[in-house]
Structure formats: C-alpha cells, structure tokens
Amino acid sequence: MSPDASPAIPHPFDAAVALEPLGEGRWRGAPHPAWANMVGPFGGITAATLLAAVLRHPARLGEPVSLTVNYAGALADAPFEIDARPVRTGRSVQHWTVEQRQGGEVASTATAVLATRRDTWEAVELAMPAVPPADAVPPTPRFSKVEWPKRYEMRFHAGPWPDLRLDAELPDSLSTVWVRDEPPRPLDVLSLAALCDVFYPRTFRRRQRFVPAGTVTLTIHFHADAAELAAQGTRPVLGVARGLRFHRGFFDQRAEAWSDGGVLLASSMQSVWFRE
Amino acid sequence: MSPDASPAIPHPFDAAVALEPLGEGRWRGAPHPAWANMVGPFGGITAATLLAAVLRHPARLGEPVSLTVNYAGALADAPFEIDARPVRTGRSVQHWTVEQRQGGEVASTATAVLATRRDTWEAVELAMPAVPPADAVPPTPRFSKVEWPKRYEMRFHAGPWPDLRLDAELPDSLSTVWVRDEPPRPLDVLSLAALCDVFYPRTFRRRQRFVPAGTVTLTIHFHADAAELAAQGTRPVLGVARGLRFHRGFFDQRAEAWSDGGVLLASSMQSVWFRE
Numbered sequence: 001m002s003p004d005a006s007p008a009i010p011h012p013f014d015a016a017v018a019l020e021p022l023g024e025g026r027w028r029g030a031p032h033p034a035w036a037n038m039v040g041p042f043g044g045i046t047a048a049t050l051l052a053a054v055l056r057h058p059a060r061l062g063e064p065v066s067l068t069v070n071y072a073g074a075l076a077d078a079p080f081e082i083d084a085r086p087v088r089t090g091r092s093v094q095h096w097t098v099e100q101r102q103g104g105e106v107a108s109t110a111t112a113v114l115a116t117r118r119d120t121w122e123a124v125e126l127a128m129p130a131v132p133p134a135d136a137v138p139p140t141p142r143f144s145k146v147e148w149p150k151r152y153e154m155r156f157h158a159g160p161w162p163d164l165r166l167d168a169e170l171p172d173s174l175s176t177v178w179v180r181d182e183p184p185r186p187l188d189v190l191s192l193a194a195l196c197d198v199f200y201p202r203t204f205r206r207r208q209r210f211v212p213a214g215t216v217t218l219t220i221h222f223h224a225d226a227a228e229l230a231a232q233g234t235r236p237v238l239g240v241a242r243g244l245r246f247h248r249g250f251f252d253q254r255a256e257a258w259s260d261g262g263v264l265l266a267s268s269m270q271s272v273w274f275r276e
Numbered sequence: 277m278s279p280d281a282s283p284a285i286p287h288p289f290d291a292a293v294a295l296e297p298l299g300e301g302r303w304r305g306a307p308h309p310a311w312a313n314m315v316g317p318f319g320g321i322t323a324a325t326l327l328a329a330v331l332r333h334p335a336r337l338g339e340p341v342s343l344t345v346n347y348a349g350a351l352a353d354a355p356f357e358i359d360a361r362p363v364r365t366g367r368s369v370q371h372w373t374v375e376q377r378q379g380g381e382v383a384s385t386a387t388a389v390l391a392t393r394r395d396t397w398e399a400v401e402l403a404m405p406a407v408p409p410a411d412a413v414p415p416t417p418r419f420s421k422v423e424w425p426k427r428y429e430m431r432f433h434a435g436p437w438p439d440l441r442l443d444a445e446l447p448d449s450l451s452t453v454w455v456r457d458e459p460p461r462p463l464d465v466l467s468l469a470a471l472c473d474v475f476y477p478r479t480f481r482r483r484q485r486f487v488p489a490g491t492v493t494l495t496i497h498f499h500a501d502a503a504e505l506a507a508q509g510t511r512p513v514l515g516v517a518r519g520l521r522f523h524r525g526f527f528d529q530r531a532e533a534w535s536d537g538g539v540l541l542a543s544s545m546q547s548v549w550f551r552e
Contacts (some may be wrong), residue, residue, distance in 0.1 A: 065547055073364055090348075117525055119524060121522060123521070125368055126521075216341065221530070243399075245540045246397060247369075247501070248395060248501055252543055254530070275396065
C-alpha cells in the first residue's frame with residue numbers, strides 16, 4: 001500500500017461531527033470522548049453535528065444563515081440519531097427543522113435557515129474590539145478538569161478561566177479570546193458554529209466560582225460566506241462574549257466571532273440555566 | 277341585558293392571537309386585518325400567536341425563557357393551523373417545537389423554552405440607554421402605508437421612520453423608541469414578544485429608502501418574570517435596536533426591551549433578508 005492510500009487519521013473535529021447516513025434525512029452519530037464536557041458533550045460540537053446533518057442532506061440549498069439549537073437533555077455516551085427535514089424551500093431561502101434523539105427521548109432540537117447569498121449593499125456597524133493581535137497574546141494554560149477545552153488553543157486577552165482563589169464578584173463578564181482548533185484545522189461553517197459556544201458560563205466569570213450551569217438554547221447568525229471562511233484558514237478567530245442580565249435561574253450571553261482581518265464572521269446569543 | 281353582561285369587544289391584540297382548539301396541541305387561527313404588513317401579517321403578531329399556542333397547551337410548565345420563530349413563507353388572508361408539541365419536560369425546563377401550516381405548506385416554525393423560575397444570584401450588565409422619559413418624547417406620526425404600526429403608540433427618540441426625501445445613507449441604524457399598544461393594554465409575555473419585532477428593517481434606516489426586506493428568523497430571550505410584567509401595566513416600554521452587519525442579502529438586528537423603571541425585559545436578535 002502506498003503512503004497516499006493509507007487511511008488518514010481524521011481531525012478530532014471531523015471525527016466528532018461524522019455521521020452515518022440512515023436514509024431519508026436520518027443520521028446516526030455518537031458523542032466523541034475528545035469533546036466531553038462536565039455532563040455530556042460540549043454544546044458547540046452538538047451544534048456543529050446538527051448543522052452537519054443539514055449540510056450533508058441531498059436537498060440542501062445554499063449556505064447557513066442562522067442556526068438555533070435547543071439543548072433538551074444531556075447525551076449519554078451512546079449512539080444518537082438525527083432527523084433533518086427541509087420544511088420549506090423558496091427561490092433562495094430554505095428552512096430546516098432538526099431533532100436529535102437518544103434512547104427514545106429528544107436530546108436536542110434545532111432549526112436552521114440556509115440561503116443562496118448574492119451581492120447587495122454592504123455595511124458593518126459593530127466595531128471589532130481593540131485587542132492586540134493573536135501572536136502578541138500568549139496561549140492561556142488549558143482548564144484541565146474538562147476534556148473539550150483541550151481541542152482549542154485559546155489566547156485570552158480579557159476574562160480568562162475563573163481564578164477560584166479570588167472568591168470575589170467581578171463587575172463584568174466580558175471575555176475576549178483568540179481561539180483556533182488544536183491541532184489547527186482550516187475554518188469552515190461547522191467549526192465556526194462550534195466556536196460560537198467556546199465561552200464558559202458567564203456566571204463563572206462574574207462570580208469567580210463554579211456553580212451548575214448549562215446552555216438551554218443557542219442561536220447563531222452566520223455572516224461569513226464561503227470565501228470569507230476560506231480566507232481565514234487556520235489562523236485564530238477573535239471571540240467576544242458578555243452576559244446581559246442574570247435573573248432567577250437564567251442569563252443570556254451575547255457573542256461575536258471576528259476574523260483576524262476584522263470581518264464579523266458570526267454573531268450569537270444563548271440562554272443559560274444556572275443554579276444558586 | 278345589563279351592560280355588564282354585554283359581550284366585551286376584545287383588544288385588537290387579543291383578537292389577533294385568538295386560537296380555536298382542535299385538540300392534541302393543534303389550534304386554528306387566522307391573520308387579523310388590523311395587523312397586516314406589506315405582505316402577510318406583522319412578524320411580531322405571528323411570534324405572539326405561536327407562543328400563545330404553547331402557553332394555552334394543557335401540558336405547559338412555567339414561563340417562557342426563549343422563543344425562536346422562523347418565517348418560512350408569507351401567510352395568505354385565510355385560516356392557518358398551529359401544532360405545538362412539548363418535546364421534553366425536565367424538572368424545571370420544558371422544550372417545545374411549533375409548526376404553523378396553511379394550505380398544506382409550512383408558513384413558520386418555532387422552538388420555545390419554558391421554565392419554572394426561582395430565586396438565584398442576580399445581576400444586570402447591560403446599561404439602559406440614557407433617553408428622556410416617554411412623556412418627554414412626543415408621539416411620532418404613524419407610518420400610514422401599512423396597517424400594523426397603527427396598533428402601537430411609538431415615541432421615537434432616535435431613528436424614526438425613514439425620511440424618503442433625504443435619499444442619503446446614514447452612518448448607523450440605531451432606533452430608540454418608547455412604545456405601547458394602542459389602545460393601551462397591560463403588558464404580558466405575548467405582547468412583549470410582539471414588541472420585540474416593532475423595529476422596521478435596519479436597511480430602511482441606514483439607506484433612508486425602502487427596499488424589499490423580510491425577517492427570516494427571530495429569537496427572543498425573556499428576562500421579565502410574571503411580577504415584572506405585571507408591574508409594567510400599560511406604560512410604554514423602551515425598545516432599542518441596531519444592525520450589526522449587512523452582507524450579501526442578509527443583516528442581523530440586535531434589540532432590547534426595557535421597562536420604564538430600567539428593567540431589561542427581553543433581548544432579541546433577528547436575521548433579515550433584503551434585496552439590492
């Protein structure tokens with residue numbers, strides 16, 4: 001066997017979002033141990049996996065414009081099934097509903113909008129935060145108690161992992177972090193979706209301590225088109241996140257992902273359940 | 277017949293979100309002419325109607341935490357059916373999927389998260405914009421070409437309806453507006469959902485002209501609990517909206533709704549299709 005014919009070892013990201021087709025928009029997958037969170041897999045890899053089911057569907061039209069993922073129950077370390085269904089296809093916009101089931105129960109649901117992009121009037125109103133370039137920010141030591149952060153190189157400029165020795169409430173929950181897949185992998189819309197969830201719960205940041213928390217719903221608006229994604233390559237993306245209001249068991253987080261060239265690649269919001 | 281026994285004329289909002297139960301989580305409704313948009317009904321009233329189907333379902337648990345509505349096709353002036361299904365109910369969180377159909381086609385889909393709220397650590401990080409109180413801002417003359425804006429009293433502090441005589445591009449798309457139902461109606465979670473969509477497309481603001489545009493997906497995170505909603509009564513709510521990036525046929529809009537006492541009632545984002 002020539003070296004070229006040897007089976008390539010897939011990147012951990014591609015291994016995690018791999019799906020076995022079952023026909024008629026149904027797919028089988030399994031949580032990948034490299035992406036384990038405290039309970040079940042990292043929410044970002046679930047988002048990417050649900051979107052992957054849409055993008056691999058033969059009826060797919062265009063590129064993702066938006067994705068909402070609702071985390072209904074933690075996944076066990078066992079296979080799951082995904083059902084992706086195009087509910088309506090227009091001339092340039094296509095709407096999808098997705099359901100992920102495991103052991104007879106719904107683990108997550110999603111809706112997605114795909115579209116054929118075409119040139120129009122252009123403007124950017126949001127400003128990229130003024131932060132040093134990625135190579136001027138040292139990589140932040142990884143948070144070792146959980147597996148999935150090891151799949152990223154993170155260079156926090158503000159709001160790094162909580163310092164449990166502080167035991168003090170901080171006035172804001174802002175994090176700015178240069179982040180890329182580890183090992184490096186060229187950015188695509190699936191890895192961008194996962195990147196939108198790399199921010200640890202904002203309650204950890206504000207309170208500098210861990211309390212139970214979990215995302216209940218995540219919405220991503222994709223701005224980057226295929227050319228902008230391809231231009232990013234393996235270079236770090238700037239992630240920005242902060243909480244808006246923490247109230248009676250839930251908070252919401254707004255976040256953005258920027259290219260190192262200052263292009264707004266995606267914006268997102270998520271609602272997170274927390275205790276105490 | 278005594279005056280007390282005469283049938284009350286419902287408020288136009290309640291008339292629009294009225295649903296006839298068909299059993300098993302299915303409901304029948306119809307677009308209300310008082311809420312007509314350029315094509316089909318105002319998106320905010322559709323969001324409120326889909327949420328109403330969830331809240332009236334006998335399996336409902338708790339209060340809305342989030343709602344995502346995907347606008348898949350314009351509604352004709354004819355009855356529609358809504359199917360609301362609780363996909364997973366935990367101890368305190370309940371996940372829903374909703375589908376609205378008309379003439380055999382999906383007109384919209386939605387997902388919602390409901391939860392039993394309980395006291396926890398509290399914080400607000402987002403600041404309410406510094407604007408004069410509602411009674412210091414005169415009501416803005418209504419935009420007369422469309423019906424639904426007549427259902428609101430709007431007092432724009434910034435970013436009022438476009439001035440077509442300007443024919444000039446503006447540097448930002450910010451709107452701040454005190455808004456309440458017209459005639460006045462006590463705020464509830466359904467009218468709050470509709471209020472999150474009262475902002476005309478940000479392309480109209482930036483470019484001071486009308487081009488075809490329509491929301492493809494809207495996500496709302498509800499912060500206000502029942503007590504905060506009740507405390508608001510019929511007084512105006514401050515709406516704040518701005519676009520982030522306008523690129524190849526789509527832009528996203530971030531928005532907030534604030535009580536007149538400075539409570540963040542809801543945050544939202546939507547992705548809007550536009551032409552040219």
